[in-house]
Amino acid sequence: MELFSAEGYEFARQVLQRGIAAVYLIAFISAANQFPALLGEHGLLPAPRFLERVRGRGIPTLFRWHYSDRFLLAVAWAGAAVAALLVAGLPQAGPPWLPLAAFLLIWFLYLSIVNIGQTFYGFGWESLLLEAGFLAAFLGSTEVAPPVTVLFLFRWLVFRLEFGAGLIKMRGDPVWRNLTALYYHHETQPMPNPASWFFHHLPKPLHKAEVLGNHFAQLVVPFFLFFPQPVAGIAALVVIGTQAWLVLSGNFAWLNILTILLAFSTVGDSTIQALLPGARFSAPDPSATPVWFAVVVLAVTALMLYWAWDPLRNLFSRDQLMNASFNRWHLSNAYGAFGSITRIRNEVVIEGTLDEPGPAAQWREYGFKGKPGDPARMPRQFAPYHLRLDWLMWFLALGASGGSWFPVLVQKLLDGDPRTLALLRTDPFAGIPPRWIRVRVYRYRFSTWAERRAERVWWVREPSGFLLEPVRRPEA
Template sequence: MEYFSAEGYEFARQVLQRGIAAAYLPAFLAAAAQFPALLGERGLLPAPEYLDRARQRRIPTLFRLYYSDRLLRSAAWTGVLVSALLVAGFPQQGPPWLPMLAFGLLFFLYLSIVNIGQVFYGFGWESLLLEAGFLAAFLGSDQVPVPVTVLFLFRWVVFLLEFGAGLIKMRGDTVWRDLTALYYHHETQPMPNPASWFFHHLPKPLHKAEVLGNHFAQLVVPIFLFFPQPVASAAAALVILTQFWLVLSGNFAWLNVLTILLAFSAVDDGAVRALLPWASFAVPDPRTVPWWFIAVVLAMTAAMLYWAWAPLRNLFSRNQLMNASFNRWHLSNAYGAFGSITRRRHEVIIEGTLDDPGPEALWLEYQFHGKPGDPRRLPRQFAPYHLRLDWMMWFLGLGASGRGWFPVLLQKLLAADAPTLKLLRQDPFNGRPPRWVRARVFTYRFSTPAELRRDHVWWIREPAGVLVDPVRLEPGRQP
């Protein structure tokens, strides 16, 4: 049926389906590697205890009746396998129900993990990945044309993501309105990458131009995603370019990469041929669309339009929510980031000693993979992989409560708990349990070019206080 099909969007379908499946890969890999130590049976915030407390809330999850680390790992590695098959394009070669089944499985497995992930999974890009994976299930296979309603639902997600982020900035911190936000952002963002030092030292007039361009990209450009071609493709290109700039300057898991992929929902095959004249795309016959597929897609579209009301109303609320889900399936979401900008960076540094606390004690520092620690170490690139413990340590430095998990982390370090130590880059005691640990707060700033040349340090840090005085392993405490 011609009204159901979006003619000229085969390239967009390939990018969306394979790209979204590729975004699921680091998500499931991180779950397999990190979830048991963070949230497993003996984790910092054990999922079985959380499930017991939330038994009456009807949380949609595979683990509702039973959780084990083995089941969690099985689910994560199943997600890795299915994602890889979709990236390779095998399910897409079959009937339309086959990729629908594959993406439906990815959605449910990851939803099961997110819904028991507590604070370690409380990020907006979890909902974005779930919503994107759900919509990708209804793009069909290579045997049927691309459903037009699904493409517009993808554009709606990009609009919510970009426009919501733009509004939260304008309503939030004054530095977005006076265009000085990037005087601070690259230095104080959660996890700088290798280019962040260089971005921070760009001329201030350029920083102001970047902020102005960001406002245009988030508050004006998304509207044109819904316009006819070639306007929609041009708008998508601007979204892709600005998101790529963010990929270059920071580590935000799969947020920016996934936004780039979703923006391709507005890029038609004609725009692709304009850049790649040799590109050719198979066009399925609209008359071959099964009636059941049309019915399922239209029913899903109606449900998504119904759920769209809550995030739409949120956009124009004085108390706009950022990164919130309005249903337990994460299919009605509010997005946004950096409504406020931190002016000074505070890092929590964990240290241990084999001595008794005192002036003569030798304290050694635990090193994390992504968060700043050793001032001589250049920040690394980890995105689209997500280092969840490192991110929570950033929030701790902002003053967020670590009451549930941080004392447990210290006890795990005191016990030299092997799964916990694997979350770190370096254990200064090489597997031996320290006698005492403590947590100190430091202010960090990027070194100046002169300081970098002279002292070979990327960061300058100064003590700013004590978060946790020296503690030792509690008697009878099991790691």
């Protein structure tokens, strides 16, 4: 089994297994907190109705035969419990079948949620987490050395993720090619964080250097992930560094954190020991690998290589797809982000009143947890936690259709629905249903240094029209 086993990658395995499990833990907690209000029996897009529409299509999910909010919560908390055990490293301390079973379990539990999550789970990092969790199942336990083929599949995943993102940028918005993308991105990204204001105000020549560095990291560096050490390890450190820069400058759920974790698949123990001379890692005997485990891993490797053709072809297609799944299991996907950059930031602001509409009406604004609202409120850090409603509100402001869920959101606010209100940061009516609701559109921009000092605001906004004229709560 010596050719099958990758010696000197124990640190990589620990980071991959524990780190990926930690992201699953966050994802399951997010599902328990948000899914019932967004997609539950009485949610904005009720999952039972979706399941009725897709019945007979063979979508892999535990909820095919039965959905209830109670069952969803049981699945989410069970997944969180198993993920927590993996973060602690307990299954990995046993025989290789134990972490294999644990990871496959949380992978399928989360797949069951994603496959009925509709637009609220239509993000590329859902597929990324599913693919990463599936691969992590075959890294084995501390009793065996990490399989070399699985580490290769992780490198192939990082390559697709980075190179695909680089290509979609070069094929997309010209601001990536003329290096001006970051003149706008920090201000118009879906959910700025506390540092985004400062990143936006960096000198423009530095913004151009950032874009150039991004192109190098995504279009050149990924090829070196397949080189021998130490070249592969250095390439991984470049990926980790650029992703850490993105973590500092914005809220992108777990996309960047997970990419950093995946890049460690290329970092050997020797690289870590060079950086931390006192680090010591166990070295399992390659001959201890059970035959059954090798057979299973090689079969899965063959399957993933078979599925690799579609994403490989997609990379070199003129009509490159971004964040696409080519099979219902969300394995061997296409990735990419921000092929186009928004130049202007519009925000949808929901307001309610207890008065009759008119010049004397007092309209009060609902506050969201992550998306901009009150200009004086500093942007918050939420990633790697995913605020799904806030993200959909950003797409709505870009002109995306909210026809299936947004009218329901408005109606639930008119009803004072407690579950829906729990998704928000502030309810200006303290649980009392408003009589009327209207939806305004504002144009936002970051304040200047002078405006920040004088007015203590992070944003400057001006009215840009109405998305929805005042609508009334039906009388009882």
